[in-house]
Amino acid sequence: MTVTEWDSEGVVGALHRPSGTAAAMVVLAHGAGSNHNAAILRAIAEALSERGVAVARIDLPYRQKRPKGPPSPSGAAADRAGIVAACEAFRDESTGPLIVGGHSYGGRQASMAVAENGDIADGLLLTSYPLHPPGKPDRLRTEHLPSITRPTLVVHGVSDPFGSTEELTAALALIEAPTRLIDLPKVGHDLKPDRSGSPVLTADAAIEFFGIAG
Numbered sequence: 001m002t003v004t005e006w007d008s009e010g011v012v013g014a015l016h017r018p019s020g021t022a023a024a025m026v027v028l029a030h031g032a033g034s035n036h037n038a039a040i041l042r043a044i045a046e047a048l049s050e051r052g053v054a055v056a057r058i059d060l061p062y063r064q065k066r067p068k069g070p071p072s073p074s075g076a077a078a079d080r081a082g083i084v085a086a087c088e089a090f091r092d093e094s095t096g097p098l099i100v101g102g103h104s105y106g107g108r109q110a111s112m113a114v115a116e117n118g119d120i121a122d123g124l125l126l127t128s129y130p131l132h133p134p135g136k137p138d139r140l141r142t143e144h145l146p147s148i149t150r151p152t153l154v155v156h157g158v159s160d161p162f163g164s165t166e167e168l169t170a171a172l173a174l175i176e177a178p179t180r181l182i183d184l185p186k187v188g189h190d191l192k193p194d195r196s197g198s199p200v201l202t203a204d205a206a207i208e209f210f211g212i213a214g
Helices: 039-049 061-065 073-093 105-116 165-172 198-209
Strands: 002-008 011-017 025-029 054-059 098-103 123-127 152-157 179-184
Touching: 011 039, 011 073, 025 039, 025 073, 025 105, 039 054, 039 098, 039 198, 054 061, 054 073, 061 073, 073 098, 073 105, 098 105, 105 123, 123 198, 152 165, 152 198, 165 179, 179 198
Parallel strands: 025 054, 025 098, 098 123, 123 152, 152 179
Antiparallel strands: 002 011, 011 054
16 A cells, blocks of 8 residues: 655645555545644554555545644535535546545535535545534524435444434435445444544444445
């Protein structure tokens, strides 16, 4: 496996290439306040690369503009455009399926991009999808879910304040494409990648759910 820093045509991040021909390509975006070096993204990328999958960890456009701070709602469309650009930049890394997603905010924007144009990817891989703000279950972020036409895999910590297992199960029922929810006990929104086993579980689930051939 090799890891190459990437900065080309507005796409910034790191590309993990497995040994041999990549069986699939996965593009992952970070959560709010983070960047492409987030521990959860690095760990998932390493686990997938060990299984023959190429992975790009990308900085969203708002993060490219400033090193710290949360995203702005006014910049969400630009962040989605950045995800689309990354999918286009890395599509030729594999002749297999291209999966897009990410952690929390990054995954949400990826899901919205796929809802807007399903042709950008063959599937969605979402970790800690932020279904609603903590303590505000009435503010569900589900409007775009019925427009998603790609298989969607969600990895969720059972103590995540951004959505309960029951809430996420109901939300995923809005997607007409195949879905799967992986519930991880004893972890919250960050999924504790260093000690929960979540990166390996995520990689194994993605290989099986998306039918990625080794």
